[in-house]
Structure formats: structure tokens, C-alpha cells
Amino acid sequence: MVVGGGIAGMQASLDLADSGFRVYLVDKAPAIGGVMAQLDKTFPTLDCSMCIMAPKLVATGRHHNIHLLTNADIINVEGNPGNFTVTVKMNPRYVNAEKCTGCGLCAQYCPVEAVNEYDERLTLRRGIYVDYPQAVPLVYAIDREKCIGCGLCENICQAEAIEYDQTPSEEKVNVGAIILAAGFDEFEPDTKKEYGYGRFKNVVTATEFERILSASGPFAGHVVRPSDGEIPKRIAFLQCVGSRDEKSNKYCSAVCCMYATKEAIIAKEHNPDLEATIFFMDMRTYGKGFEQFYQRAQSEYGLSYIRSRVPCIEENPETQNLLLTYETEDGTITKAEFDMVVLSVGLEPPKSSQELSTVFGVPLNDYGFLDWKIFEPLKAKEGIYACGAFSGPKDIPDTVAQASGAAAMASGVISGERGTLVEEKVYPQEIDVAEQQPRIGVFVCWCGINIGGIVNVPEVMEYASTLPNVVFVDQNLYTCSQDTQEKIKQAVEEHNLNRVVVASCTPRTHEPLFQSTIREAGLNPYLFEMTNIRDQCSWVHMHTPEEATEKAKDLVRMAVAKSNLLEPLKSSSVEVTQSGLVIGGGIAGMTAALGLAQQGFTVHLVEKEDHLGGLLRSIRFTMSGEDPQEYLATLEQSLRDHPNVHIHTGTTVERIDGYVGNFTTALSSGEEIRHGICVVAVGGQEHKPASYLYGKDERVVTQLEFEDMLSKGVKAKTVVMINCVESRDDTKEYCSRVCCSEAVKNALKLKEKNPDTNVYILYRDMRTYAFREQYYDRARENGIVFMRYDPETKPRLEKKGESLVLYAHDAALDLDFELHPDLVVLSTGVSPYDNSALSQMLKVPLDRDGFFLEAHMKLRPVDFATDGVFMAGLAHSPKFIDETISQAYGAVARACTIISKERIETEPIIAEVDEELCCGCQVCIPMCPYNARELDEEENIVKVNEVLCKGCGSCVAACPSGAAQQRHFRDNQLSSMIEAFVRR
Known part of the structure; x- marks a missing residue:
């Protein structure tokens, strides 16, 4: 059972259903979709949110092994892992879901109006309604608190679906595992009286502004002010509203910096003359592609960023413009007038979190989110798992990866029942169009x-x-x-x-x-x-x-x-080798290998070093105090004890042949492995800098080197840490995500061991996102000094005699400092290994930074575009231990959608050879990147391996005789398109 029908719940449900399990998806709303259904676009790709989510919505709604229980609440849970009995209360929608066709006539005739929650109360809806036009299920519901009982909807409904006498009912469901994907609620800013929300019409929340931007929103996608419908010329975005605040939520909400930047860019695309200003504390663009998005926002779109926390908003009653008074970094008090203000409100636990905690018996943290442990980020308790924002603020890619990860954890509990309750989808008889004229x-x-x-x-x-x-x-x-x-x-x-x-x-x-x-x-x-x-x-x-x-x-x-020239195509099916290969023996690879083994599949774990552990071997402690080495030892022992795991250390991959479901990999040891899927978890490495005297003076070390020193004991009166060393610049454009927290962790550990040591952290933006903010607060309370620098005035380190001298400019105080450190610690970030050879073997791409490139940044974060190949951990991008573990389990779930099947269908759009035209010249053979073509020497013609062929068309372009053709892209079909274009 999956509780919550947002993007996390849908992803978890689809992964489970596609892996051979029956799924009950429960949501308290009348339709699934969650918050993502309200968004206009997503960052950093600016994809239309509904466009990329709609296929998942429809797939979830249609899936024959996913049973939707919407407009429902969980009221009781009994039993144990593998055998839970869940009591679901089905709340009446007063419309028969089996009869309703979603035609909408009832809403057209309904005389009652009510506030539209989907449009964030900016518009009105009818008393009978659907949440949004693309709702799944597309079944109307009556708001009985607003309904006047006039009977118009009942009279107009031709399907006779209106049932005023519906009452709540209960349904008991027996399930083996449970996933909590309850999402989040946004901070209600009406408690921040100083911002005038609810009093000033042109002060809106970010979600309200998202609806304003949307074509399906209150103003049909036109960016206008709620007060008068005028186009705003100046918009201010205020960050950290309800986040990083002693009076409300101390934690960082993780997504606000990026969604404000996204919304400002979209608003600029609507109105290029718009002036958009973002007031912020620290710009936390820490995710994959986020820093580049932030830089583009300034260089291409001209967004203005001001580092200041605005204390209050006033309104000009005549114009309803908004007056902001704020202090700039140099201490100047400035006033500015804006047409609109957008409050970047933070994420809070769902209002149902306490109820869920009680019903399911799972713990909550001090903030009301699910409590979890760093080495078990998906586990709420035995048999019950969690994902998405219910366990803490996070963005969509992390949510989707966690959802897949939770699916893997849940299916591991019930793997022995795989396939026992699934139903096969039955299609109608295919229409024979061979003799028909095109219609x-x-x-x-x-x-x-x-x-x-x-x-x-x-x-x-x-x-x-x-x-x-x-x-x-x-x-x-x-x-x-x-x-x-x-x-x-x-x-x-x-x-x-x-x-x-x-x-x-x-x-x-x-x-x-x-x-x-x-x-x-x-x-x-x-x-x-x-x-x-x-x-x-x-x-x-x-x-x-x-x-x-x-x-x-x-x-x-x-x-x-x-x-007009299309023809029916048929696919064939091939047997699946139900085992896996994991490349890389760090924490991502080890977790993925164990996860696959726990699903009942044989797995080969290949590691180039003579030991397992990867970068985790260099980490001595965590921010929350756990011992990574103890965990690593336990994990390694679990792998070595598991009968399904075969470990190959001191081994590299030499060659990979085959296709999804049937790969053959040659190892440097001489072994050949047959496997159905591959997980790439090759890890990353700490960047070794060429600046700040690193490698020239032993008193200059990296954070990992310093962590090792701390575990043995450090004596120093003054330690200076420099963040963003050769990061977020021409050396590495991206942010490495972990460095700010790593510096805070090591600084706190140093203070714990040596309270009298002076510790300075020089930073550009402190990116201790989500719950890591508490450690940043603790560091300041413990006397660690934070000094912000700009990239134009980077710190300088010189050696004078035997002493180190560091010159720094504190941008906040606008003062120059000279420090004499005994030790300088450089936060240098994470760099990928040279993965070019492996990417060519697997035929998967790398991004511009050298990390592996996922199929879709938002909704397929662990998949490659090449079927059957997945990724996890630092191979994808820099991330923390808990995020790596979640993503590794996510790769397991995605892999299980393939190797859980005995057979899979092949791609019908492939190349073929007209044997009468083929002259056997073999020009096409070296052109094929998939080795799908070979010469039949007896007949002297080229044959196509239909399983290996991916339909790329290279052979068609190369063939001098026209013998090579590609189904669905035949010469006559392409020629017809060219001729149609010319006929313009």
C-alpha cells in the first residue's frame, strides 16, 4: 500500500506494479497528483509540469495492478511486516465513480460557487467539481458544505451518477508492506503580519504565483496583479518566509531558492521588460544543474539578487503598490517600490503527520516530519517505509529517486509473493487496416x-x-x-x-x-x-x-x-537473464547489490580496487554522530554472507555487449557475466586543487584529509576553512552540494575536541539545506566564525617565512582581514572519475561536467536513456550518504521492473535488409554502434540482429544500394514528408 498520491506516491506505485505486485494507492484528495499538479513549470529544465507528469498520472490511473482509493483516510493498521491489515475509510463524493463520465455538465449547471483550492483560492469553482482538468480519476465530487441541494446536477446527469445519499464506508485491505508518501503543506504566511499577506492583495505566495503563471490558472497564463489585473512591471521575491526563522521553522526548506529563480525567469519570458528582484540570505542552488541555472538567470534573464532579509512590507493605498525597506550589505537603508511581492514560503509537514504517526506507529522529528536515520533514510519502521517531502523538504528528482527506493525496500519484504496477485492487461482485437483507405x-x-x-x-x-x-x-x-x-x-x-x-x-x-x-x-x-x-x-x-x-x-x-503511409508493426519478445551487474563497490554499489540480492536475484558486484567501500572509507563521522566505518563493515559483511552476491574486487569491466535483458560483460579477470540489467555506481573523488599552496605546504589540506587528521587528533590554535575552492568557477561550474555541511561538521568536531581552537569558515553561500541548517546554527553558537567572500575578492594565502598568512575580505562587514592559521582546510568538492570509456561501452552519455547523464533530470533521475542501465550515487552527481543510499535503492526498483519478468518485448522500429538489393558490400556493418549487423557469408548479404538493433538509422544512411530500410521511417514515408513541406 502506498499512502499519498503525489509524484512520490505515483512513482512508488508504478515501480511496484511494474515489478509484479498489486498496489493500493490511497489519497485523501478526490484525485491524485499532489502539489506537482499545481506547478506551471519545473526547474532547472523549465519543462511544463503537467506535460511531464501527465504520462505518470495516466499510467497510474490505467495500470491494471494499481487500485486507486481516493477521497480516503487510513484509520487503523494492524499486523506485522508481510501481513498488515489496513482499514481505509472511504469518504463519500456523492457521485458514483463507476457511472461518472467526467463530462462536466453538472458543474456547468451548478449554481453554487466555492473557493477553488487548486487555484490557491484565487478563483471560484462550482459546488460539484474536479480538482483540475486532467484529474485522475476524472470523477466529480460534491462539496456538501456548499451544496444547497437544488438537484440540478442530478437532473442534468445523463449517466445518473449523482448519489446524494452516499455515506462513509470502510474497507479492510491486506498488504505486505506500506509506503508513506504523504507529501507536505506549505507555510501559511498570514502569521507573518509584517508582510501583509491577506491584507495586501498584491502580496502572494509562491504557489499562488505558480497558478498565476499557469495557462490553466486564474488569469489563463497572463502575469497580472490580483488587485486590478494590470501587468506588473516590478516584482520582488522574498526568500525564507517560514524557513530559517527562529519564530517559525528553523530548518531550510531546500527548494525555495530554485523555485523563486524559476518563477522569476518564467515571468520574464511572459514579459521581457519585467524587473524581477530576489531578496535572499544564501542562494542554495546545490543540486545537479542548479548552479548553472542560477548563473543563467543573471546573465541571460537579468534577474537581480539582493542579499538582504526584508523586515516588512507596506502598501501604497492609492496604487496598491508595495513598499519595501531593507538594509544592503554595506549597511545602507534602502526603500524600493514594487507592483507585486511573491513570498517564497517554506515546506511544512502535512497537517496529517501526527495522525499518520499515531495510526502507523512511526516516529516524527522535532519539526513534525518523519524521523529517520542516516543509514536507513527510507525506513520508518519494520515493513513501513517513507519517501518524498514527508521525511523532509526536498525537490522532485530527490523525491522520485526516494520513491523508487522505498518501492525497492517494500518489495524486498514481500519479494516471495511477486507475481501472485497481478492481473495481465487485455487489449481488444487489433483492427486489420490492410485493405482500408487511410482515415x-x-x-x-x-x-x-x-x-x-x-x-x-x-x-x-x-x-x-x-x-x-x-x-x-x-x-x-x-x-x-x-x-x-x-x-x-x-x-x-x-x-x-x-x-x-x-x-x-x-x-x-x-x-x-x-x-x-x-x-x-x-x-x-x-x-x-x-x-x-x-x-x-x-x-x-x-x-x-x-x-x-x-x-x-x-x-x-x-x-x-x-x-498516410504508416503500417502496423509487431514486436517480438526475448527471454530475460534475471540477474544484475553493479559496477562500483562504494556505498552506492554495495547498497544496490544488496538490494538486488534481497529481491531474490543473483548480482555481480565489480570493484576496481582491491577492497570495497569507495569514498566512504575516508569518512570518519557524520553530522549526527554515527560511525560510518562501523556501518561499512556491517554492510560489507552482509554482502559477503548473502548467497546471491558475487564480489569481484581488483577487477575492471573490459567489454559490455548485448541489450536490455541480455547483457554479456567481460571482466579483466577473464570471467564473462550474463546479466539482464546494469547499475553504474562508479562513485566520485575529492577534487585535488592546484591553488592555495596545496601540495606545497603540508599545513594545507582538503576536508577529507582533515577529517582523517581529526580522527587521530589535531593540535592547532587557528584553523581556517575555505569553501568553494575551484568550485562554482571556471574550474568546476557546479556546486558540489556537500562541502558547506562537511566544513560545518569538521569544524564542530574540532571544537568538540579542542574548544579553545579558533575556527574560521570562509564561504560564498552557506548551503546547509534542509535539516542540516541546525548544525550551521550550532556552529555559530559554538563560536565558529563565518566570513563571506565574493568571487571577485577570493582569499589569498601566502607563505611568509615559516608562517602562513591568509588575506580575506569580509563582504558582509566590508573589511579586510589578515589571519595567521596553523592549518588551512580546503573544501574542494567532488569530481567525477574519467568515465569516458565506460560510457562508450554502455552507450550512455556524460554531462558537461563528466557525470553520467540521466534520461530525464526531473522524473527519471536514476534511469539512462539506454534501456536496462541505471545509475546511483556520485556517478550521477555529488550527494550525501543518505541521498546515495536512497538513490541506490531507487536503481534497484527500476532494475526490478525488468529482471522481475521472464520475457520482455523488443522494439519494433528497427532496421531491415531488402535481400534482393543487398550486394554484401558491408559498408553498413562498421556504421552500426550496436553491433546489430553481420554478414551471412553463404548468401553474401547482411543480416540484422533484431534484438540488438536500436533503430538509430545509421545503416540506412550508409547503405549505397538502398537495401537498408528502417521500419516506421522508410524512404517513401520520409520522402512524403519532404514533398509535403515543399508543397507549402
Whole structure:
């Protein structure tokens, strides 16, 4: 059972269901989706939030092994791991979910208005409603507190779904494990009277502003002031509202710096003349790609960042503009006027956290979030696991990785029951279109304002209706929503469509969704064509809407031309080798290997060193006082004792062949391993700097070297730590995430051992995010001195005689300092190993910094684009121990979706050879990056290994005789698109 239907709950449910388990997904709201459903876009990619989440929404709602229990509460839990009995209270929605078609007629006729919670109270909804247009399940509910009982909805409902007499009911569910994914609530700023929230109409929260930005929001995506509908010229964002505050929440909410930057950028894209100013304490852009996003915000979008905490807001009653008085770093008191103020409110535990704690018997921390241990970040208690913001503030990628990790932990408890309760999905008989003339349906998507704000969608739709063999056209706000999927299926049936074209966003994320939809309607999934009028049109031509509209017509015309020539394709299936390979024996690799073994699969753990442990061997203590070496020893012993684990130390990977489900890897020891999946956990290394006399004076050390010294004893009167050494600059653009906390940890340990030692930490921004903020507070209380420096005035270290002299400029005090340290400790960050050879072997990419590049930064943080290969730990990016463990278990869950199956289907869009045209020249063979082509010497023709082929098309481009063709991209299909474009 998964409790909570936000992105964490959906991810955990999908991973479990795809690994062979029946899942009950419980949410107290009428629909799943959580907070992510309210967002306009996501950072740092600026993807449309609904666009990337909708496939997961629909997949969760459709999955035959996921049972949704919405509008429900958990009231009792009994039993033990492997055998829990959960009592679920089903609250009435006064609409029969089996009968409701989601048509919306009831809401159109309802005379009652109520505050719209989805739009953050900025608009009104009807007394009968759905949370949002793409809601899953798309079933209406009656707000009985507002309903006047007029009966209009009952009279208008043709499905006879209205049931006023519904009463609460209870359902007992037997489950083996439970995952708590209850999410968070946002801080209510009306308690901060000084900011005027609730009194000044143009002071809004970040979530309210998110809805203002959204095309489905109160102002249809137009950035206007709530007070008068005018376009704001100046907007201020105030950080740390309800976070890092002695009077409310002392912890950092981890996401606010990034979401404020994101919202300011989006607002600038709406109105390029907008002046956006962000008032902040420390800019905590610590995640993968975050620092570069922050730099782009300044260099490309011109966002202004002022390091100051605004004490109060006043309103000009005549204009309803807002007056901010603040102190700059040089002590100057400044006043500024803004049209709007956005409060970056923090994350709080859900209001139900105490109730959940009582019902499930799980502990909460001092802040009301779930309490957890650093080496068991996903465990609430035996058999009950947690993920996402319920265990502390975190962003979407960390939430998704944790959700998959919790799924792995939960399935480990019940692995013996895998496959016993699952139901196979049954599709209707496939329609034979061989003798039919093409009948094409075209669906054009608004994608909120991502497309519709630039491209004239009605004009494109009208144009599409004039194209050959197009018999049906439609437009939708979000074509990927569940209700639109039903409309597509209905259109196929009613209009006898045998080809479907969707003009919307990228097929990389959405094509499988639409293919599944038309398959449910009886069509072969490859009688589908998708044209990208968002990424390739509206986004790149946002300043020329007329030209963008014409280009959209071109793209639709080309897609329709190709769809006339589409043909059904069939996939085959191959057996799966139900074992795994883990490359890298640090904490990520060791955790992943043990996780796979606990699922019942054989796993080979390969480590290039002659011992396990990786970077963890250099860590002597944690911020919260645990002993990493003791944990490492226990973990290693568990691996060595497990019969499913085979450890290969002092060994490297020499060659990897094969494909998802069937890889063969050659090791330097001479062994060959057959495995179905691969987890890349090669770790990272502490960067060794070339500055600050490092390597030239033994008194200059790195943080890990200093940690080792601390474990043995350090005698020094003055210790200076310098953060961001060769990080966040031309040497390494990224932030290494762990350095600020590592410096605070070591400084506190030094003070504990030597209270009289003077400790200075020189920093640019203190990035002790989430609950690590408490250690930053403790450090200051213990007399550790923090001095902020700007990159233009970096500290200088010189050796004068036998003494070290450090010159620093404190940016906060605007004063120069001279220090005489006995020891200088450099926070140098994490660097990747040279992974180029391994990336080529696995055919997976690296990012610009040398870390491995995930399939999707937000929603597939442990997957590669190459099927069957996953990543975890520092191979992905710098992270803490608990985050590494969570991600490693996340990789386990994703891997289990493959190796839990005996067979998997192959990709039908592959190359083939016309044997009559092939002359056996073999030009195509070296062009194939997947070794999928070989010469049949007897027939002197090239044959294709259909399992190895990935359909990249390199062979087609190289073939001089035209014998190589690619299914779904045949020469006549591509030629038709070119000809259609020329006919413009």
C-alpha cells in the first residue's frame, strides 16, 4: 500500500506494479497528483509540469495492478511486516465513480460557487467539481458544505451518477508492506503580519504565483496583479518566509531558492521588460544543474539578487503598490517600490503527520516530519517505509529517486509473493487496416500556453481538416490528460479512424502514452505519428507567433503525409537473464547489490580496487554522530554472507555487449557475466586543487584529509576553512552540494575536541539545506566564525617565512582581514572519475561536467536513456550518504521492473535488409554502434540482429544500394514528408 498520491506516491506505485505486485494507492484528495499538479513549470529544465507528469498520472490511473482509493483516510493498521491489515475509510463524493463520465455538465449547471483550492483560492469553482482538468480519476465530487441541494446536477446527469445519499464506508485491505508518501503543506504566511499577506492583495505566495503563471490558472497564463489585473512591471521575491526563522521553522526548506529563480525567469519570458528582484540570505542552488541555472538567470534573464532579509512590507493605498525597506550589505537603508511581492514560503509537514504517526506507529522529528536515520533514510519502521517531502523538504528528482527506493525496500519484504496477485492487461482485437483507405484523426494540443500562447491552435486545427484523408480534428488544452485519452479512443471508434496524429510536445516522453491509448482503441500502436509543435516550434519562435503558426501547419502537414503511409508493426519478445551487474563497490554499489540480492536475484558486484567501500572509507563521522566505518563493515559483511552476491574486487569491466535483458560483460579477470540489467555506481573523488599552496605546504589540506587528521587528533590554535575552492568557477561550474555541511561538521568536531581552537569558515553561500541548517546554527553558537567572500575578492594565502598568512575580505562587514592559521582546510568538492570509456561501452552519455547523464533530470533521475542501465550515487552527481543510499535503492526498483519478468518485448522500429538489393558490400556493418549487423557469408548479404538493433538509422544512411530500410521511417514515408513541406 502506498499512502499519498503525489509524484512520490505515483512513482512508488508504478515501480511496484511494474515489478509484479498489486498496489493500493490511497489519497485523501478526490484525485491524485499532489502539489506537482499545481506547478506551471519545473526547474532547472523549465519543462511544463503537467506535460511531464501527465504520462505518470495516466499510467497510474490505467495500470491494471494499481487500485486507486481516493477521497480516503487510513484509520487503523494492524499486523506485522508481510501481513498488515489496513482499514481505509472511504469518504463519500456523492457521485458514483463507476457511472461518472467526467463530462462536466453538472458543474456547468451548478449554481453554487466555492473557493477553488487548486487555484490557491484565487478563483471560484462550482459546488460539484474536479480538482483540475486532467484529474485522475476524472470523477466529480460534491462539496456538501456548499451544496444547497437544488438537484440540478442530478437532473442534468445523463449517466445518473449523482448519489446524494452516499455515506462513509470502510474497507479492510491486506498488504505486505506500506509506503508513506504523504507529501507536505506549505507555510501559511498570514502569521507573518509584517508582510501583509491577506491584507495586501498584491502580496502572494509562491504557489499562488505558480497558478498565476499557469495557462490553466486564474488569469489563463497572463502575469497580472490580483488587485486590478494590470501587468506588473516590478516584482520582488522574498526568500525564507517560514524557513530559517527562529519564530517559525528553523530548518531550510531546500527548494525555495530554485523555485523563486524559476518563477522569476518564467515571468520574464511572459514579459521581457519585467524587473524581477530576489531578496535572499544564501542562494542554495546545490543540486545537479542548479548552479548553472542560477548563473543563467543573471546573465541571460537579468534577474537581480539582493542579499538582504526584508523586515516588512507596506502598501501604497492609492496604487496598491508595495513598499519595501531593507538594509544592503554595506549597511545602507534602502526603500524600493514594487507592483507585486511573491513570498517564497517554506515546506511544512502535512497537517496529517501526527495522525499518520499515531495510526502507523512511526516516529516524527522535532519539526513534525518523519524521523529517520542516516543509514536507513527510507525506513520508518519494520515493513513501513517513507519517501518524498514527508521525511523532509526536498525537490522532485530527490523525491522520485526516494520513491523508487522505498518501492525497492517494500518489495524486498514481500519479494516471495511477486507475481501472485497481478492481473495481465487485455487489449481488444487489433483492427486489420490492410485493405482500408487511410482515415486520419488529428489532435492539436494547446499545452497550456506553451503552444497555445504562441501558435494559433484553432487556425492550425482548421488547416489540418483540409489535408488529404483527414476525417476528424480536435483541439485540447492538454492532449496528454486522461480525459483526452478517452476522447481519442472515442474518436477512433466513432469516426473509424485508422491513423492518429498528435501535434503537441516531444515524443521522447509522450509517444508511449498515445500509442497505448490507440492500442486500447483497437489500433496497432504504430499507426500513430506525433509532431512536436512545442519544442521545435512555439518554444523556439516565441517572439514570432505568426511564423510559428505557419511552421506548425508545415509540421502537421508533414506528419499527416507520413501517416498516410504508416503500417502496423509487431514486436517480438526475448527471454530475460534475471540477474544484475553493479559496477562500483562504494556505498552506492554495495547498497544496490544488496538490494538486488534481497529481491531474490543473483548480482555481480565489480570493484576496481582491491577492497570495497569507495569514498566512504575516508569518512570518519557524520553530522549526527554515527560511525560510518562501523556501518561499512556491517554492510560489507552482509554482502559477503548473502548467497546471491558475487564480489569481484581488483577487477575492471573490459567489454559490455548485448541489450536490455541480455547483457554479456567481460571482466579483466577473464570471467564473462550474463546479466539482464546494469547499475553504474562508479562513485566520485575529492577534487585535488592546484591553488592555495596545496601540495606545497603540508599545513594545507582538503576536508577529507582533515577529517582523517581529526580522527587521530589535531593540535592547532587557528584553523581556517575555505569553501568553494575551484568550485562554482571556471574550474568546476557546479556546486558540489556537500562541502558547506562537511566544513560545518569538521569544524564542530574540532571544537568538540579542542574548544579553545579558533575556527574560521570562509564561504560564498552557506548551503546547509534542509535539516542540516541546525548544525550551521550550532556552529555559530559554538563560536565558529563565518566570513563571506565574493568571487571577485577570493582569499589569498601566502607563505611568509615559516608562517602562513591568509588575506580575506569580509563582504558582509566590508573589511579586510589578515589571519595567521596553523592549518588551512580546503573544501574542494567532488569530481567525477574519467568515465569516458565506460560510457562508450554502455552507450550512455556524460554531462558537461563528466557525470553520467540521466534520461530525464526531473522524473527519471536514476534511469539512462539506454534501456536496462541505471545509475546511483556520485556517478550521477555529488550527494550525501543518505541521498546515495536512497538513490541506490531507487536503481534497484527500476532494475526490478525488468529482471522481475521472464520475457520482455523488443522494439519494433528497427532496421531491415531488402535481400534482393543487398550486394554484401558491408559498408553498413562498421556504421552500426550496436553491433546489430553481420554478414551471412553463404548468401553474401547482411543480416540484422533484431534484438540488438536500436533503430538509430545509421545503416540506412550508409547503405549505397538502398537495401537498408528502417521500419516506421522508410524512404517513401520520409520522402512524403519532404514533398509535403515543399508543397507549402
